[in-house]
Amino acid sequence: MILQKQITEYFATLPATKSSEMESLHQLILGLKPNNKLWYLDGKNEAGKVISNPNIGYGTYQLNYADGTSKEFYRIGICATSTGISVYILGFPDKNFLKLNFEKRLGKASVSGYCIKFKKLQDIQLEVLKEAIIKGFELGR
Numbered sequence: 586m587i588l589q590k591q592i593t594e595y596f597a598t599l600p601a602t603k604s605s606e607m608e609s610l611h612q613l614i615l616g617l618k619p620n621n622k623l624w625y626l627d628g629k630n631e632a633g634k635v636i637s638n639p640n641i642g643y644g645t646y647q648l649n650y651a652d653g654t655s656k657e658f659y660r661i662g663i664c665a666t667s668t669g670i671s672v673y674i675l676g677f678p679d680k681n682f683l684k685l686n687f688e689k690r691l692g693k694a695s696v697s698g699y700c701i702k703f704k705k706l707q708d709i710q711l712e713v714l715k716e717a718i719i720k721g722f723e724l725g726r
Contacts, residue, residue, distance in 0.1 A: 591625045624659045640664035646675045669704040674721035687717045
């Protein structure tokens with residue numbers, strides 16, 4: 586319950602339009618995979634210094650580092666930025682997979698190896714975004 590309260594409070598800190606879009610995106614992802622682990626990262630490091638925007642995550646993914654260590658992290662994440670919204674999809678085996686398979690069909694979005702960025706939900710093809718998110722979750726099976 587504390588986690589959902591943190592997420593609700595995060596949405597309340599955003600401008601109304603962005604808050605509404607983030608809430609819609611949050612509900613969309615929960616609807617696609619309702620029993621996944623839910624994450625909330627406030628963007629602060631252990632010392633309390635802000636190092637990133639707050640973000641919400643869904644599912645699990647094992648991050649493996651070059652030094653041989655690893656940690657559990659989310660597979661799908663969403664984040665409000667100063668210019669719009671970012672959707673992170675981690676774990677594709679090829680860093681070009683997301684870009685090659687979804688960028689041209691998404692609409693007004695930029696796509697990197699693991700991130701889809703757009704200004705507003707109405708700027709993108711929501712069905713294509715859902716397809717990318719579902720594909721990301723499938724990798725976690």
